[in-house]
Amino acid sequence: MKYAVIYISETGNTEELAKNIFVSLPGDDKKMVNAEKMTELPVAEQYFIGFPVKNCTCGIEILNILEQLENVKIALFASCGLPANDKYKQYVENSVLPWINDDCSYLGIFLCQGKSTEKFREKLEIKTGYSSDEIDRIMEMASNHPDDNDIKHLCEFAQAVAGVR
């Protein structure tokens, strides 16, 4: 198979990204799989691996998948509650990169904000020094994402790393 899109998503944001990547990839030789329902890892030339950012990184399920991938191309995509600026993207990327085997070609990461839940709000309250106003602003900013612009950039990213553009 040419492309496999594998993702984790608890509240639907990363799933929305996965679906848009999937339709933007050329041809029919492709598969999209929710990692939590996956019975076996699909064999593909190129993988798009997606996750919600938790504790500023991906979860153990994604690390387990990355560890199994050898001699393939890998692109990452993720949604997060905090503003997805370049510095944060780099931070998230750096936390996942060590789990990608050296014989794989790493193609890059797409990161955008995704609307979040009270659970994340509580985390921000407990773990950061943000004021209640700052947290309100972050939650409000995230509430409209992924938006049309995110999806446009996501599809451009997917097509660029798939060699379509």
Ligand SMILES: Cc1cc2nc3c(=O)[nH]c(=O)nc-3n(C[C@H](O)[C@H](O)[C@H](O)COP(=O)(O)O)c2cc1C
């Ligand atoms: C328990 C929990 C922890 C989270 N931790 C982070 C985090 O460390 N950094 C961040 O930017 N977003 C964090 N988020 C926000 C999620 O990454 C964000 O809402 C994401 O879009 C959820 O994706 P999903 O809808 O695919 O599950 C957290 C959310 C929850 C519920």
